[in-house]
Every structure is written in C-alpha cells, then in structure tokens.
Amino acid sequence: MEPRIGVYVCHCGSNIAGTVDVEEVARFAQDLDSVVVARAYKFMCSEPGQDLIKNDIKELGLNRVVVASCSPTMHEPTFRRACQEAGVNPYLFEMANIREHCSWVTEDKQEATEKANALVSGAVRRVYYHQPLETREVPVNANTLVVGGGIAGIQAALKVADSEHKVYLVEREPSVGGHMAQLDKTFPTLDCSACILTPKMTLVGSHPYIELMTYSQVEEVSGYIGNFKVKIRKKARYVDEDKCTGCGLCQTKCPWKVDSEFEAGLGKRKAIYTPFPQAVPNIPVIDKEHCAYFLKGTCRLCEKLCEAKAIDFEQKDKIIEVEVGSIILATGFNVFDPTPIYQYGYKRLDNVITSLEFERIVNSSGPTDGNIVLKDGSTPESIAIIHCVGSRDEKYHEYCSRVCCMYSMKLAHLIKEHTEAEVYEFYIDIRSFGKGYEEFYNRVQNEGTIFIRGRPAEITNIAEKPEEEGKLIIQFEDTLIGRQRRLPVDMVILSVALEPQPDVEAVARLFNISRSADGFFLERHPKLDPVATMTDGIFVAGCCQSPKDIPDTVAQASAAAAEVLAMISKGKVEIEAATAVINEKICSGCQTCKLVCPFGAISFEEEKEVCRVNEALCKGCGACVGGCPSDAISLNHFTNEQIVAQMEGMLV
Amino acid sequence: MKNFVEEIAATPGGENIRACIQCGICTGSCPVANEMEYPPREIIAMIRAGMRDEVLSSNSMWYCLSCYMCTVRCPRGVKPTELAHALESMANQQGFRVKRTRTPAMYRSFVSSIKGNGRVHEFGMMFRYYLTTNPLAALKMLPVGLKLFLRKRMPLIPKRVKGKEDLSKLRQKLGEIRGRQ
C-alpha cells in the first residue's frame, strides 16, 4: 500500500513556537513526498490534538503519521496509542523531536526553524519505510523477590504476601531488621524503634506466604520482566535451623568475644551469636572467622552444651534457585565514616563519636545499658551535636542526607531526658520538613537545647584557656552573631551522612540497574516513577534509592509492592517490538553478537549453529547489528533502510 | 552597569561566590577572623547584598595572611583567600583608603622596593614603611633588626638588577593597554 503520511507540528505553547516558526515547518512538510496533510497545532498531546490525527486517518486514509513535538520519551506512547485507536499500527508512527533537540537548545529563530525542517524531513522519509510490528505478551510469574530485610524490605514483603502470593525475602545479615533495629527512639513521635519494628519482623518470620532467607545473598540474576531466574546463596550458619530452639545457651557460654557490628563496634558479641535479642529468626550463626573450631580445631563448647543437638560444623552453603516475576531492591544504606575529616578528630580524639554509635549508647539494651557516659565512664556535662558531617560537602557527598537534622534533634531530646547535660546543636540550616517535624523542633528548643548556626571548623584538644583543659574544644563561627568562638564540651556527636552501601556498584551490575550521580540506585523518573527502575520488573524502595526517613521508606515500600501487585494481577506484560532479528540463512554462527550484547539476550543454538535473539530480553540497543560481520542481524524499527532515509532527509 | 555580585563573580578568584551557603566554616578556620571588621563569610554576604562601598572600604581582606584554611574546608568550592586578594586589588585600584589597618602601607613599601631595585630590599622596605606610618615604632623594632643585621641577614645596600628596567617597561606597556580599554 502506498504510504500516505500525515505530519503534525506542535506549538507546545511557546516551548516550541516561541523559537521555531511552526507554521513555516508545516508548510514545508506539506510539500514533501507522500505527505498528504501537514498541520500545526497548539498542543498535539491533548485530546483535541490526538483527535486531529484520528480524524485525518479516517477521512484522509492516512497510513503513516509523523508528529514533530517533544521527545519520544515524553509522548511516543501517547501518539502510538492514538494511531492504534484509529486503526493504524502503532509502529507506523514516527516522532521528530523539535523541542529538546531544537527549540530548547538555541535562541536563534532562523537556525531553529531550519533544523526543525531538517528533522521533519528526516522523519517523513524514514516513516515511509516503517513496517507494521506486533508487540508480544509474556506471562508474569506471581512470585516476588525482595532483596533486603530492613524496614523497607519487610514492608514490601508483607504488602505483597498479604495478597496471598509468594514472596522470597533475602537478607544478608543473620536477622532482619536493618538499621532501624539499632535505633533507640524514632522521630518525631519518639516511638521506641524496636517496639514498632519487632511485630513486623515477627510477622515476616511467620507469614505463610513469605519464605525468609537470612544470612543469604543473591548471586546470579537472569531473565526478564515476569520471568526472572535468581540464584541465592544461603550461607552456612553451622546451626541446624530445624533443630534449634533459640534457647541462647550457646551464646551465653561461648568464650570467644568479637566486636559487635550491631553495637557499631562499641560492644561485643560471641563467635556464635544472634545480632540482637529480638532477632528474627532467633537462630544463631557461627562466625567462621572468629570461631576457635574453624581457626584452630578446638573448643566445640556450643556443640557440647546444645540440648537440641543443633550445632553442625559440617554444614555447607546452599545454592537455592527461585523463579520470580518481579524483584524489589531494598538494600538500604551505609553510614558515612568521618575518619577522613581529620579536623573533626574522629578515631583520633576520645569522645568524638558518630550518631549511630550514640544510638547504641543511649539504647537501654546497648553496650552501656542506656547510660550516657564518656570513654572513662564519667557523665558528660556538655555535649555538642554537629550536623552535616559528610553531607552538603563537595569533598565527600554533595547531597543533603535529609534525616540528620531530625535525628540530631531527637538525640538532643534523649540527652535532655537522660542527663542534666548542656546540649548544643551546630547546624547550617534546619530541615524539619515532615509531618510533626517543625513542632518537634519547637519542642526541642523549649527543652533547652542551644542551637548555634555555624559549621564547625575543627575539634581540638589543645587548650588555650584554663576552662578548656581536658575538654574537646569546638572552633566555629557563630554566624548569627558574626564572631569566631571556641566552645569546650565533653562529648561531640557527629551527625553523619547516609551513603550508598559499599557494594552498591556490584549489586547494581548484578541486577542490571543504573545509579544516579550520587551513587544511589536510579529511579525511572524522579517525580512520576520513583520506585521503578529503567530495568522492567525491578523496583527499588527505601534508602537504597536515596536517603529518607521511616515514614517515606514505608510509603515507598508499599508503592513498590503496589506496582508488583499490579503486574501479578494483570498476569501478563507487553514486550516492546523494536527488537533484533537474525536472518538464519545468512548467520554463520560466529557469535560476535552474543559477545557484544549487554543484556545477554542472544543465545547460540548448537544444532543449527546460528544465534537466536530472546525478544523479551532484547532492549533494541543495536550493538549486535553494528557487530555482525555478515549483516545477518537487523533491528526491527531501526533498519538500515530507515536510518539511511532519515539521514538523507535531514541532510538534503 | 553590572551589579556587585556579577562583578565579583566575573573576577578571577570570585568565581564561586554564588554557591556559598553561609555555613561559616571559613570564618571558623581563619586565624585572624576576630580581628577583621567583617569576617570572610560576612564579606560574601555583603557582596551578595550589593554593599560595594562597605566591602571595599573594610579592613577585612587586608588581614588575610593566605593560610588557605578556608579554601581547603569550604564545602561549596568558594575560594575566600583568592577572593580576599581580588578585593584588595580592587579596593586599591579604585582608590579606597582603608583605616584601621597598616597592611596596605606595608604592601606599598614592598612594591615600591621592587620597582626601585627589581627585587625586594628588605631593609629599605622596612625603613620606608616605618617612615610613612609610625617612625617611633621603628625604635621597638631595633633589637630584632640589629640582631638580623649582625647575623648578616639585613644587608643595608640594595642589590639592583638589570631586570629592574624590564619591570619598568612592563608597567609602562600595561598602562598603555589599560588606557585602551
């Protein structure tokens, strides 16, 4: 059928029309080969705009459509749908981007109009060679994988599992709970963190639709949306989970002490341990690197004492393979280590600690039983809390960590609750943005915490006056007064930044998702699609996407669960048709395409000695087309013919 | 006529001034902050408020001893040391006479010694400085000056170098170039 092309040039208000002479472009397009009609209109993406296209298709018998407007990432789906509704295959549509590529990059009207003409001419010549294509549908596996057992992962897992679909929850530590389990009270309500978390942890451990795998890590991921295959390594606990009763005797009696990660290094655990008393599952783990049996072949006291005979030194790691339809990443954050900030004296001077370390100190089940004490055991009379350590600093992290102002004020409140100490908050700006947050700030001010606006220059122990002897001295500018001051205190708490986990790069590669410039996982769209990623079927929730507080984390986790449930509910998913196709007659089986494909979408068929494209995995990047030495592979919707026509259209 | 912020942002040394978040770490790090009329952070705030005369007539930048602590610690990449020197040059070139600091006078003696000899003759520079500011203070300097002289660290006769003529020609040419602009 002879192509009959309709061209529509969008004003986009003044976004395009302010620079490009859209009427001129429409006139130019009208004269092009095979163009039946060319119009300019204010807002093509609006309903009347789309109706223009649909009416012309019906009345003028159009079978190809070109819209010159914004970027395809904005409205290609919109116009494709409009074509489809009017009976034209959506792939017989082409967009010319005369906004992001044209009107938005120059102020020169003549230049812009000329370029718009060229882009439209290219699009018109290209669309002439478009072929109708069909999308495929693949079924969606109703299982879900949630990676990370902090509050984000727990919430997401519960929300999906409550729909009576199976969830695999994988957590790398021996227990779920994440960082939230380490906190004392949470802002602004001052709920005890463990009290609100542990019920959810217990639920997750006993939910009929959640298979909880702790002390486990994802090792391999393959497949595509709706059909992922995941290999999980369940590390050996050296304790038989079916036999262990959780009595805790082994832990009590084990003679080998190790710095506890849960206590932020301030307390000890044993070589056989559960990280904290409310651990879920309440089954201990033997730390191979500190256990006398594994190191020297001695001891075995736990084995002797265990009445349930649950200790099994011969246990091996297990690799478990699961099939899921979607994956939610909730791998959380790491806490910034302020050691590089030499002038703050962390690890150099006594009684300079991080906020997380202080959470453990003030926690009644922590290493000091909730007593706020200095290194020598005495009670501090003055404590300074320094905001923005590692945040808002081009040398470390340019971003603001969002929660530190609030958690700093919470710590100030707790100090006032537990001691008579003077508390100073050193801030640059107070970010108390959430529900009840500003009210909390007000409360903390009224409790007597002194707020000083000024980022401290240094913390030193070199006294210049008698009252500074034996103290930590903070040198800073009190910016609201405009003078440099020195303040002696007993203890300094550094409110450290939230940063991506140390293995975030490896994890991103494992799941094939991108990261933003700050290192956190990249969402599909910062405003309109904050839990999806560019990889279909993989979602993110919580701090692994960006620093946030518990309310936002839980909301995001529920959002990710909702997206997953939508997929499960529909049961099938559409696969984009612009995929690569191999002409088996020409293919020599050299496998160059397989080597080049970044998505692992190409496989080699032994019997036929040719390669084959998995259309569901193929993203249409075209690397294989460029790599094939025999021209055996072509890309649907991006054929050589189409591309050359487009170039000719633009250059002529 | 550009406003003062634009003027400073376009001057080498003042480039990042708009990025300042007024955190005060520059002032907190400065060894002489409390001597300045307005500490570094405040000078930046005043520039952004367009207070041209107050900034250029203040003694603040003349106290800067180029220790660069502020520049090292600034979280936004502002360079207060370079800014201070740019402000000094601006103030001097535009005829602002600053009270409450003797540093400009010392700098003038320093530069005049270079112009006269091609290199700095320290004795000559000190002599001229005390003469123009406070001759009596020179007496208090005598013990140190004497010790330096006795240890052969204070030659009384300057060493004039040929390059002195070159410098003179350079100054003249720059004057011509400036005249054109």
Added chain:
Amino acid sequence: MKYYSYFPGCSSEATAKGLGLSVQAIAKPLDMELIELDDWTCCGSTPYGSLDEREAILVAARNLALAEKTGVDLITPCSSCFVTLYGANLRLKQHTQLMREVNEALAVINLEYHGEVRVRQLMEVIFRDITPEVIASKVKRPLNGLKVAPYYGCQMVRPDYGFDDPEFPQSLDILVNSLGGEAVPYPLKNRCCGGSLIIPEEGLALGLIRKLLENAVENCAQCIITPCPLCQMNLDAYQSKVNSKFKTNCNLPVLFTSQLIGIALGIDPISLGLNTNIVSPSKVLDYISRVKQEAKSGT
C-alpha cells in the same frame, strides 16, 4: 644528575640567608644541579597582587617566560614564591585573554610565554624526585634521634596545588626520620605563623607564633625545622619578642629544612649558614656530635 631552573626568592640573600646558603650547599650531594634563573626579578608575592593583580601577574610572568627558555622545571625554596609563581602560571593557562595581554606586554622586553613551565616547591622536588630513601643512603652524620618538630606552615601544603595533605601532612616527618632524627607529634605543624602580618600587625602575629613555639616545646622538640623563609624569620628572629610579650622563656632553635638535611649530609655549619640563625643552633649540633662521640667511645 637532575637539572632544575632555580628561583631563590628575594629573601634568600637577606633575611633567609641561611636558606639560600644551605640549599646551594646540599644541591650537589643530592645530585641536583640548580641553575639560578638569569636576571630574575621579584615574583611579586602577596603584596603586589593585593595592590594590583594584573600588574602582579605580569611581574610573575616575566620570570616564567625566562624559565620557559631553559626547558626544565622551575623550582623555588620559598613557599610564597611557589604559590605566587604557580598561581600566576595557572591563571595564565586558564584565561587565554589574560595570556594574550601578558604576551603583548612581554613583547616589549623581547620575551614571550606559552604556559610550558612547571613550577615546583623545593621540598616537593626533594621528596618526589630525590626521595627520602636516597637521602637516607647519603646521610653521613645521622641525627641520632634528635627530636625535631617539623613545621610545614601554610603555603607548602595548601592551596590545592600544595603538595602533601592539607590537614595532616607527613612529608617532612618522613624526611626527618630518614635523616635519623625523630619527628615529634606536632599538632599545630600546619597552622599559620602570621606571615607578613608580623610587620603591620605585630601583636597579632606574635600570638600565633607563641602558640606554635609552645606546642613544639610541649611535645619535647629540641628544634623546629621549616622550609619557608618568612616562617623561619617569625619563629626565629621574633622568639625574643614572644618571650618578652608573653613572659615565656622559649629558646628553641629554628632551622631551615635544608640546613638540617645539610647537617645530616655532613656539610660544615658555615656553608649551611647556621651562623645566621638568631636562636643559636649550637645545642642541636652539640647533641648530634655528643651522641656520635658517645657511640664512638662506647658509653
């Protein structure tokens, strides 16, 4: 043999005589050939830039143009000359309009500059090109555990083109240890001595100098070493003024780093200008030779 173009700086023939002499003295033993830049003129330092930035860059550029003709790195022992020359060089390379203007002026004296010079601080050259290991191998008179407070000052480690860590530098400590001395912990080792403010704002600067001297004494230093002419003068020549103003009785020798290196290399005190130090370094020399004597006589 490593060749360098050498910019002594105005003070190396006057208040920093000890620096000028000792640098020349240690060059040959360290396999460095320092060729003094012919007809160099003052770099301008902070004062020139503070009065007229454009003219100051031009003044500095004259030396850069002369150095460019030699084809080798331009090194200077003075921290301030380093910052001035390096800074001018950087600015010229970043602003083509400025470079054009400077070259238009330089043409009048038959010079031109293309931005090819590498400006380096002497300490950085000694640390990176010569290396502490090689220096250690050339030591003839090990310092025998002499407790030294290495004072870096500001402009050797800051701004961002200074070498070594700006908050916690280590290079001089390593150097001292490689000479057989003991670098004592010295928390204020990179804090400002007051610089040129010693003249117009003496009281203020003396306060800063006092802190530095006290901190060195508190950490049991037998002497301070420093690479910078102004720092040395402030800590050395003004020590008596610090004592009289604050009623202290500090008597700490302040040596140039190059002087200490020279002692360890076995060079005689006069060639190192040790007779120009105000606070007598005789205690230091006695200590080193006494320990050597004791080692010899077996006591």
